[in-house]
Amino acid sequence: MKNNNKVKFNICNCHYALQKTQENGEIGFENPVAMPGAVSIALDPNGEPESFYADGIEYYIIANNMGYDGDLELALIPESFRTDVLKEEADSNEVLVENAHSETAAFALLFEFDGDIRKIRHVLYNCSASRPKIEGKTNEESREVQTETLTIKARPLASGYVKAKTGNKTSAETYANWYKSVYLPEPKAVDAETEGQG
Template sequence: MGAITFDTPFALPGSVSLSLEAQGELTPFYADGVKYYVSSSNSGYEGDWEVAMITDEFREKILSEYIDKNKVMLEEATAKVKRFALGFEIDGDVRGTRFWFYCCTSTRPKTESSTIEDTIEPTTDTVTISASAVSVGAAKKMAVRAKTTAETADELYDKWFEKVYIPDQEVA
């Protein structure tokens, strides 16, 4: 199996919320009548990502929808959703924490609308994201996500979203 590579990232503006819950289990082992050892598994993360609107670029590159010669976007029943890396920043401290979640898969957003009433409430798109481990970097360790720390060098931090972070890579 060859090295994992990632395309150049593209932005999907309009994030409203993201909630990714850790997946995995604690498995106890009993000996001498007590809980002797507990193992923990890491099955990645899963949760919902709400955005103002899923862009046509995301629909084409990730959800495998296509545009015909009449500029109409179509969803093919047998199309395969592509895996991708999800990068984002969480504001809240002096320097926002930046993330890359590897090996993500997305559901399709539901289609919904409602009548206009006294006030206009915007509708949003929500997809479920599943992030799992993938072998990245020279050490070939299985990584689920990468995140910056307070000590991450400014040079790397400033270029974080230019390409998907690979462990121990040289900063361009």
Template sequence: MKENKYPMLMPLNIQTFAENKVRYGVKNVHFAPITETGGVITFGTPIKFPGAVSLTLEPLGETTPFYADDSAYYVSVSNNGYEGTYEVAEIPLEFRTKILGDDLSEDGILTETTTAKPKQFAMMFEFDGDVKATRHVLYNCTAARPSQGSETKGESIEPGTSELSFTASPNADGVVKRSTTATTTDEIYNAWYTKVFEPTVVPTP
């Protein structure tokens, strides 16, 4: 009998776990700055990104058919990550300075320049469900400058929002995103926002 090299990854009886039937809401958005030293990626401590209104992810990739015998003989599908949009009540100052590259002077003035160099970051968030919220992490995100706007105040106040467009690309190892499931241990689930999740054991293909 072949020895199991990855005892942590033994098959689970999924039928014993209650899975979500629906998905709704978005909350607990965090970002973690990325630093790279000598080709080694390090994730900073996750920072709260409050005020979530909506978050959408559109897949990036191509479907390429190969035709033979007068039909689509083989179809290849590439995964290039996601294009995302995060609508938020307001962009936090920490995100503007640590990720977008805006300058904050000693007199409290925020300056946006053409020479700013946005930094990569990991993004963490959760979608609620009828059983338990599903938590996600995107490992390699790059954000564009957010859109901004507001309207004159009428009889009622309608707060303006900002839209942050970002790209979630695959890591060097091909990983784009990880998510919790009904089978995720409490230890991992409860610590999801304390640091960017990186598995201790990863099986080779």
């Protein structure tokens, strides 16, 4: 138990990775891009289990995992995210232009929390982001940093995968490569003896 985290704090190391369709038709991801300045994240589960009643009892519970909804607060939304995901267009003068006909892109969201032993790394696979509010206020006696917030919807992939996170036994290689490419689950190897017992 000495190597297990007891607490977590401080969101950091936020990245996004654009979704892409591979030649075999499966969903893949481009290399993660850093999003510095993460302030907070708050994502609520979407979808509650539903009960089916028969014979006068709760006969079956239907799983209903529809991912997560919530907010990601940043010091400033990076221009790369605005152009890659929100599809703002840079014109010939490098002015970012928002076009009502543009459709936003799907992406994976990667981030981590500090722990007392080591950081806990996360990825949400199928995210969309809505346009942020335009807001600000005047300086008073002291200056206050004014952040920007993205509303995030994370939905299951066709495979059913919603998210992944590192655990106490995650391999050192997987942990070290978390931000080099989007981690996709690998099925556990089936023991030949166990498989033959079916």
